[in-house]
Amino acid sequence: MLDEPNALDDPWVVPGAAVVVGGGGPVDRVALAAIGPVFPDAVVYAADSGAETATQLGLAVDVVVGDLDSISPGALAAAEAAGTRIDHHPAAKDATDLALAVDAAIHDGAVEILVLAGAGGRLDHLLAGALTLADFRWAHVMIRAVIGSSRVYVVHGPGTALVSGLTGELVSLVPVGGPAVGVTTSGLRYPLADATLDPGTTRGVSNVLDHPAGRAAVTLRAGALLVVLPGELDSHPTDPDPDPEGPSR
Template sequence: MKILIVGSGSLFDESLLIRYHQWADVVIAADGGQMHLKKAGLCSDVLLGDFDSIGKAELAEIKDNSNSELITFPKDKDYTDLELAINLAIERGASEIVILGASGTRLDHTTANIHLLYKLSENNIKGYIEDEHNRIYLVKNSITIKKQKDYKISILPLFPFADGVCTKGLSYKLSDAKLSFGTGQGISNEFCDKTATISVKEGLLLVFVSRD
């Protein structure tokens, strides 16, 4: 099952939202993510959160006029709305998850949301975070990515190090390399083939496909 999760972070490209809305079998809005959908004239299948990002009038309108399944959580809770949405997607049998509206001006939230990709990895679910300039993957074995014009690839270790890192189809090749946390060794690599393959033997990699 393909699930789209829409968070309340920045989401300026409406066409991106429309494309993934058409792709998804189920759409989950995490709190203010519902407003991104509404602006684009789209609906969610599930709306969840503590609704601190949606006004009372807006929430009342949603309850009266929407067919979305509504799941309410208390404001004082141990998990962010986006994490609750990911947990629900996993519980409902997602095989692939795309997350929009997960980045923005709050770097603490953005960083925490990137870390949530670990939940997908641990449950063997394909997925990534995407915005207008980036697609972010968490890789524990290997991944093959199609070349995109004007995009670069950055590879960063999560946790102290990633060992046995190999790349194919990138200009700056890595062969059985060890990437340590706290260095920028894997930043801004470039495609030199139609696809790039990145693999790691030990540890986890964050892979960013990014453009200016």
């Protein structure tokens, strides 16, 4: 784990920002601090029991979304008493509560979203929660996330993700929904230049932030990528002749 994060120069959240909080266990506060401050005017959406996670993080929930099967009766009663908007969905639905909460935020006008969720619980929920961040319907929205102790940046092509962390921190590039085409990086130990990453490839796993200031850029011409910083430093000695095909260690 990282002992302390690098602060971003400026808050990434702007007017039209939202925070979506899911369940699945605690959110690492070091990772949350590293991805940037939560703007005080952001609208906070809780996906079902995410309302309790939000309270633990000191966030006042504006909207609770979901089928309300996992939020405690006490937390739901407190939200209702506070005048919180409740978007109640049936249990038989075609999307997870987290996806519904992101949808609600975008419907309400959010153009930048910070998703906060735990990394525990069911594996299928964890995978679906991470992959849904790259939904092509949301390509016009800037989405970042803290899932457990990991930070996730979503990039749709054509676009660029600017990453900030500690020099020596691990970074993985995970293609979603099809080939990620024209992947070009700067600030990483194993650079990619106009590369294609196909779904299922591990070529982008375990790269390293190599810039002295702990910054990197990942540019994509087409497709979608999750840029994942798991919150760990590289434990391998520096290879004097890095493999140009990528890390995948």
